[in-house]
């Protein structure tokens with residue numbers, strides 16, 4: 001399933017956008033956006049075909065297809081130890097929209113929300129889109145304990161929200177139960193809502209263990225709004241599908257009202273919900289195999305990057321991205337991006353503030369969700385080019 005043969009580059013060249021195959025010149029390998037090169041599990045395509053063959057694409061329920069809500073609840077109950085209820089979960093057209101929605105529902109103009117630094121740009125973007133102020137909390141790559149007690153120093157009367165990204169894109173950190181318990185204590189002390197983005201939770205490399213924030217205890221669960229998605233673990237990015245989960249009726253109503261789903265102005269595509277349910281219900285075997293493959297791609301990628309003069313890369317605990325420190329090259333991350341693109345013909349994401357926050361300067365990010373052959377080729381080119389600088 002995860003061999004080089006299964007990758008259809010001719011199809012990816014037509015379909016994979018967002019800095020990937022369809023957007024780079026021929027000959028360039030894009031290790032950019034975190035989107036797998038592999039086709040999805042056959043059960044997902046089959047479910048879409050079966051649904052499409054019936055020939056009806058009527059309006060679905062504003063708060064999601066019952067089978068989607070049930071599959072999601074079962075996932076949270078069995079895999080995440082959360083007492084999830086389908087009635088508090090609804091589908092959204094991507095985890096990205098889920099983050100934006102939570103910010104819209106819980107922030108007012110001038111409110112402050114704490115985000116990690118570095119972290120995916122979506123958090124700052126969503127907070128600022130509703131007039132909020134993003135306050136960065138630094139968690140350097142390789143940090144053993146995030147030291148969440150220090151977050152108290154950032155909290156003011158205007159702080160309303162803490163944005164937890166676990167596992168943390170781009171550094172790959174998976175927070176321990178102890179760290180999350182420390183964070184929960186801060187949230188409780190200052191009565192804050194926690195947005196827990198768990199889209200990467202299924203991509204956790206053993207022996208690291210993922211803990212859902214809402215599973216910690218009842219108080220924590222009650223102040224948590226969880227968001228997840230299907231782009232990372234199941235490769236459904238183009239279907240734009242994710243889910244948000246509240247823990248109480250008040251938060252659920254705030255989210256659904258803010259979503260505009262009831263007016264049909266927004267809503268999650270029914271085919272995407274069918275595909276996501278198939279992924280959750282029937283594709284566990286595929287995900288297990290994907291993780292085994294990713295485990296070896298992680299070693300290949302990290303070892304390769306560590307053999308470049310001036311690069312240093314820690315092994316991510318989760319996420320299929322490597323975040324390499326390139327400061328030893330005495331070049332900026334944009335310069336390294338340009339050199340790798342022009343000379344090695346490999347596209348990577350530079351650690352710019354607009355992608356990951358100010359704490360990302362001096363790093364580049366590479367996705368390793370591809371075959372050993374493609375990744376090996378990209379690494380060989382990177383090593384050859386960067387070692388001759």
Ligand SMILES: Cc1ncc(COP(=O)(O)O)c(C=O)c1O
Pocket residue numbers: 034094095096097120122165169197199200228229230231237241242
């Ligand atoms: C932490 C995090 N949250 C959310 C998303 C967005 O996912 P989606 O494709 O479902 O919008 C990403 C995608 O890279 C991500 O890394």
